[in-house]
Amino acid sequence: MTKVRTVFVCQQCGSQQSRWMGRCPDCGTWDSLVEQTERRDAASRSRAITSGFQGRPVGLRDVAIGGFTRLPVLGREFVGVLGGGLVPGSVVLIGGEPGIGKSSLLLQVAAHFADHVGPALYVSAEESVQQIKLRAARMGLEPERLLVYSETNLNAILDQVAAIKPQLVVVDSIQTVYLEELSSAAGSVSQVREGALRLLRVAKEHAIPMFLVGHVTKEGAIAGPRVLEHIVDVVLYLEGDRFHQYRLLRGVKNRFGSTDEVGVFEMTAHGLREVPNPSQAFLSERTVNAPGSAVAVTMEGTRPILVEVQALTAHSAGAQPRRTANGFDMNRLLMLVAVLTKRVGLPLFNQDVYVNIVGGLRIDEPAVDLAVAVAIASSFRNMRVRQDLAMVGEVGLAGELRSAGQLERRLTEASGLGFTCALCPETAHLPCIEGLGVITARALADAIETALRDCDTGTHENQS
Structure with missing residues (x-):
């Protein structure tokens, strides 16, 4: 006889509780417990379905890998993020905020795959x-071998996959499909987990690469338990501001390649378009010699990107001055304002401070600290920063400058875009870049004084 049991399942970590609680005792998330009913016969069928792959253990030396080739996908940017192409039988999960362009990107990928x-x-x-x-x-897509299918029942989807035998499958999205064997609603922990396992098994058995679209929570993580990210082979995030045209495709997990690669795209009326030179695109609308503007050289994975950092200081009308950051970590901004006040001597206690990373990018790298601090000082003193000056450096609490990694690649990118001067920490190992003068500073106060006056484009110079 079928036995029905009522449980409360956390939608974040997947833990089960016998009664409802306002806060999950395992992960500490509030209001994440959802009531579900479990039937023993349905659970037994689910375990039988996802019992694993059929086969016998094979010696490592006997495993044949001949003929293994990666499949081409849309453009160099997407190929680079995947690590060189799409692996047959892999399952790729793509997450992102609503309206960021996930469906458009995957429709382009599927159309390109069908054509080639x-x-x-x-x-x-x-x-x-x-x-x-x-x-x-x-978007101007008319692929001949692309099939479209609108369905929410995962069993019906798998039946069509078995009948059609496509070489690529895109499921948009994993939170909206359901298994009729399970009594829980679509998007619940059990549905998402079991659905992903079913798709994973089909992908591995028939060597069909699959793309899954995942919704994200308010915190920016993929909705559902973290186990979903452990099931799939590759996890990608499509990031960017919906009100800006640029998008970053970032890998956070890749079983077949590195997670250091980042793809840059531009949202247009015809879909997402690759941006081969993102630094030039981000600096194309820069206002020359404007107070409060500085150029930072940041690293997105292994790619150096030059971005414009804008800052504005204004006398505060209230007792508590405002601190606002767009595209920059707020806690790091508060730290830089404190260092500028204590170590540099800028009276920012009665100033509203606004910082903006142009282009809708989100930068968390500490190497941008120097450019942010210089931009704030430039706006406060109403002094311009030299237009051909790029900056790299982390700021410590004592007001010292600390070095950043991959400095040679950063400065080479800056030199290639026409910058003739760079400001770096004194402790950094300075490479010799032709046509680029590098000035070093030990402390933030010295770096600000250097940045707000003309710098020599000759050899290395220490300002300590």
Whole structure:
């Protein structure tokens, strides 16, 4: 006889409780417990379905890897993030905020794959086939071997995969499909976990690469338990500001390559377009010789990118001055303001401070500290920073400058974009870049004085 049991499952960590609680005792998340009913026969069928792969143990030396080739995907940027191409049988999870461009990007990937490799199946559990057709027509996509399918039942989707035998499958999204064997609602922990396991098994058995779209929470993490990210082979995040045109495709997990690569795209009316030179794109609208503007050389994975840092200081009308950061960590901004006040002597206690990273980028690297501090000082003193000066350096609490990694690649990128002067920490190992004068400073106060006056473009010079 079927036995029904009521449990409360945390939608963040997947833990089960016998009664409802306002806060999950395992992960500490508030209001994450959702009531679900479990039937023993349904659970038994679910365990039987996801029992694992069939086969016998094989000696490592006997494993054949001949003929293994990666499959091409859309453009160099996407290929670089995946580590050189799409691995047959891999499952790739792509997350991002609503409206960031996940569906558009995967529709382009599926269309490109259908044109150059083989038949692809695009499954949407959120849109009708007519809506998919309208999006494809707007982006100018007319692939002959791309099949579209609108369905929420995962069993029906897997039946179509078995009948069509495509070489690529896209499921948009994993939180909106469901297994009818489970009594819980679509998007719940059990549905997401079991659905991902079913798709993973099909992908491995038939060597079909799959893309899964994942919704994200308010904190920016993929919705559902973290076990979903452990099931798949690759986890990518599409980042960026919806009100700006640039998007960053960042890898946080990759079983077949490095997670240090980042792809840069631009959202256009015809879909996402690759940006081969993101530094030039981010600096194209820069106002020359404007107070409060500085250029930082940051690293996105292994790629150096030059970005404009803007700062504005204004006398505060209230008792508590405001600190606002867009694209920069707020706690780090508060630290830099304290260092500027205590170590440099800038009276910012009655000043509102605003910092903005141009282009909608989000930068957490400490090597941008020097540019942010110089931009704040430039705005406060109403003095301009030299237009061909790039900066790299981390600021410590004692007001000292600390070195950043991969300095040679950073300065080479700056020199290639026409910058003739660079400001770096004195402790850094300085490379010799032709046409680029490097000035070093030991303390933040010295660096600010150097940045706010003309610098010599000749040999290395110490300002300590």
